[in-house]
Amino acid sequence: MSGSIFPVQLDDVCVRRRGARILGPVSVEIGGSGLTAILGPNGSGKTTFLRVLHGLERLSAGRLQWQIATREAQSRQAYVFQTPIMMRRSVRDNLAYPLQLLGVSKSEVSAACETWADRIGLSDALERSATRLSGGEKQKLALARGLIRRPEVLFLDEPSTNLDGRATREIEALLRDALEAGTRIIMATHDLGQARRLASDVHFLLTGRIQTSAPAEAFFDAPSTPEAAAFLKGDIVE
Numbered sequence: 001m002s003g004s005i006f007p008v009q010l011d012d013v014c015v016r017r018r019g020a021r022i023l024g025p026v027s028v029e030i031g032g033s034g035l036t037a038i039l040g041p042n043g044s045g046k047t048t049f050l051r052v053l054h055g056l057e058r059l060s061a062g063r064l065q066w067q068i069a070t071r072e073a074q075s076r077q078a079y080v081f082q083t084p085i086m087m088r089r090s091v092r093d094n095l096a097y098p099l100q101l102l103g104v105s106k107s108e109v110s111a112a113c114e115t116w117a118d119r120i121g122l123s124d125a126l127e128r129s130a131t132r133l134s135g136g137e138k139q140k141l142a143l144a145r146g147l148i149r150r151p152e153v154l155f156l157d158e159p160s161t162n163l164d165g166r167a168t169r170e171i172e173a174l175l176r177d178a179l180e181a182g183t184r185i186i187m188a189t190h191d192l193g194q195a196r197r198l199a200s201d202v203h204f205l206l207t208g209r210i211q212t213s214a215p216a217e218a219f220f221d222a223p224s225t226p227e228a229a230a231f232l233k234g235d236i237v238e
Contacts, residue, residue: 023045039189082159082161086130195220
């Protein structure tokens with residue numbers, strides 16, 4: 001494997017749909033460690049920003065550059081959607097699939113599935129259909145499926161939406177373990193408490209642009225713009 005895919009550089013990146021600007025222009029460099037929280041009101045472009053980074057969104061203008069070839073960089077990434085997408089197969093099959101794509105041996109796949117099922121509390125559900133899991137179980141399975149192949153970066157879109165406190169704690173424990181193992185995490189979230197607990201830095205998006213970028217502590221304790229301060233107070237920001 002070649003060197004790190006980071007930092008990634010975005011230069012005047014824009015995304016337009018039907019003539020409307022959804023994102024941009026965005027120019028930013030993102031480094032290779034920690035957890036970046038992407039914050040902002042609804043419609044600010046958070047999901048589009050994640051999709052641009054992962055190559056799921058076509059650029060209307062600008063340039064995105066990883067430190068290695070784009071195709072190889074994308075092969076070392078994982079993306080977990082806000083609404084988990086489950087294969088209509090067993091929990092075991094869902095966990096195994098990413099490793100099977102990589103050509104990992106059957107014995108290694110089996111061991112990894114057992115390990116990850118235990119980590120997410122689904123050891124007794126390995127043969128159950130993934131579509132019959134609860135919302136929290138599906139979210140944990142989607143996260144485990146993303147992490148099982150040890151990606152260099154994990155993109156998360158609202159990982160704890162509609163989950164109860166217990167499921168949220170379990171998700172956050174998995175994310176802390178991933179960070180300790182060296183996985184870079186870039187996460188869009190509405191949950192300010194979660195961002196406070198986990199983030200090392202913050203990009204605050206407003207009307208499709210990065211309005212503020214700062215270390216997490218500085219962003220939350222001393223927001224540098226009136227809009228960021230209003231957002232943190234729960235005011236409507238447009």
